[in-house]
Amino acid sequence: MSARVLVVDDVLPNVKLLAAKLTREYFDVITAFNGPEALERIKKEAPDIILLDVMMPGMDGFEVCARIRADPTTMHIPIVMITALSDAADRVRGLEAGADDFLTKPVNDIALFARVRSLVRLKMMMDEWRLRESTSGQFGILDQTTTVKNETAANARVLVIEDSPIDLDKIAETLRRDTDSVVAADTSAKALDLGMSEDFELIIVSLTLLNEDGLRLCSQLRSHERTRQAPILLIADEGDLSRVAKGLELGANDYLLKPIDRNELLARVRTQVRRKRYHEKLRHNYEQSLSMALTDSLTGVFNRRYVSAHLPRLLERSWESQKPVAILMFDIDHFKAVNDTYGHGVGDEVLREVANRTNRNLRNFDLVARYGGEEFIVVMPDSDRDAAYAVAERLRRRVGEETFTVSADVGEITVTISIGVAVVDGVGDTAEAILKRADDALYQAKRSGRNRTVASGVAEAPVG
Template identity: 55%
Template sequence: MTARILVVDDVPANLKLLSARLTAEYFEVMTATNGTEALEICARAQCDVVLLDVVMPGLDGFEVCRRLKADPKTHHIPVVMVTALDQPADRVRGLEAGADDFLTKPVADVALLARIRSLARLKMLGDELRLRAQTTREIGMTDALVEAMADDGLHGRVLLVDDRDVSQSRIAAALATGQSVSSEPSPYEALFRAAEGEFDLMIVALELRDFDALRLCAQVRSLERTRMLPILLVADHDQTARVIRGLEVGVNDYLLRPLDANELVARVRTQIRRKRYNERLRSNLLESMALAITDGLTGLHNRRYMEMHLQSLLDQATARDRPLSALVVDIDFFKRVNDTHGHDAGDEVLREFAARLKASVRGIDLACRLGGEEFVVVMPETDAKVAQLVAERIRRRMAGDPFRIARGARTIDVTASIGVASFDVAVDDAASLLKRADVALYRAKSEGRNRVAADAA
């Protein structure tokens, strides 16, 4: 996997050393000698991971990291602090500044490269979400992301998988004030609990007695319901090789014993913040997808969705040799409603009309607002005779009860004209089917409105 790495260090020898090590592994390397230059490069979205020295003149690494994580445009870029500072308090300070990891020099090549690859994979997944949600961001997603960025990573649900009572108790006690911890000594049960529960993080002890902890991590990654659940590995100092293997199978972060309680708390919060941030991205993406295929006024599917989905329904009907029918429904004299009572009243009529239309058809039927006062219903498994009965039911439901307007203060009578056409595999495609239903609609209008007309193939 290739990625673009930004190395930030004010010491030329350090830049050359890290650049050579990364280039040898086929990473694309960029360099910066100070914090201001690093911020400018990141703002141009020119890197996938930042390797950031802490001790630099001007802006130090902590401040650079804080600024990167405070900016919606750069918040998603993983930051690894690489420094000679080796105290737990230094690591905690880096993590609290927003760093994704804090590595102490000298850093072993294998550990560094495994960490970079892991973070680059996560970043690329986030990039895909961000790209797909671009339109949503332009119409208001920035506010949602700023809110997500401000998340403190507290009050998460943590599943702790550790079969040693003393270790389990210490980890749970360290996290008790900020997180809700559920302990599970059995890795078999842990997998089920992870899939069934709404956890924000799984902590796994690498040294489980009768089970390979990395196999559990791989299983968590393979299940659809737990694929995005962050995993924090807890290991002994002599298990570095297995930790690196864990990063390769999808572990997000790790801690080596003896554990520093403050660092544990900071790393847990980092993982929970990142999960919530990505969840917000996915949520906005799903919302934007729904908006793209839904009519905002009536809640029915829109013309775009109908055009995408209708051909699939026709293909299915052809393959199974099953009937399919379409209705084109138009509100009679709708312009009079707007002209007489105003556009607000017209909107109320459209919403109520859509609600009655949807209540008149089955769940498998496709009800759409084609535009203006025109609607379409596509009915799989429905022949011409049944389609006309459904159309007549819709017509009666519209004409049977007055429509309320002015927030219920007044009522008006509303009727509909409906054209019906049934799919003929020998002559029809999506366009011709709707065209025949439309021709039938115009005949219903010309014959006096408030009626159903059918068009034969």
């Protein structure tokens, strides 16, 4: 996963070292050497994440962080403070200023790369939710939402998985400064039972469980619909950063190293709860906005009107960030024959199932819309032609290789789709132009025999 990283440090060797490490991991690196320059670069370059030194002359990292968080146009960019300061009070000060994490020099590469990737994934998801809400607001449906900073963290319901009575008491006692709703479990089985039956705004998982695998529990929590969106805070020993990094890859949101500092624990918990509540508010506002004017009543996906409003905004963001956007346009092969043979009721069943299979085989921030009749569109941010083509082929196989269960006497029918792929050509590329290229590619796929994918500007591949 590529991302634009801003490295801010007043010491040139530090900047060069970090930039070299990040470049080797295929990140796009930009640099700044003081606070004012960093704020200027943020405005011009729109980084995906900021690695910010604390000890800088003039404007230190705490002030830079506070200014970033105070500006509505930059406040959602993840910030990792990197400094020689190792005192817990400094980490708490950084977290309270709005930092997402606080890494101590010399920086552990495993922790650094895992944290960057985790925060960039979170930013991509939040960016898409804000953009969708903004698109919906264009129709005059939504009120302005609050920000993460303004959300309260009080009275959160927290699940703690810890089998050390001493650590559990310390965690629970600390959390009770903000809430009385702390639920404890000492095994993965108990934790999963609680997670399936109750809603939690934060789950704290110890990686030092004696007879349990905390990482496997993280994976299980992320695989269940009810716990998938709950933030996870890991508790680990200082020498266990490799497992922490794996936990972040599995979907954990943050971590705290033992010995537990009460103030740092509370600061990290508050950050995660505020972010969770902000995300839920975005999701609620967004779902409230999905009226019949914006969605297809048959399939539940977006309709053409929503795409017409959303796509130009997404393209503007693509030009600013210099990241690709891909469009998949597909329709159901011989759909008229389905209606003529089995009736329009069966045709509706096929449309709904095609929409369901499409949603199941995309990222949660990709957009699916019914463009009209049996024609659908998928909008894929941050996806180049090769990635989009691979997704299109996977989707084509998921639709065509598994029969559709229908209410007609025949019981099951086979359905295939043809797909056209197009990507943004560059700054100024319009929604009309990219849709036209996708439509032309779809037409070529249909003309070439159907049940195939054709990418705009690429020779067609055989059906496989």
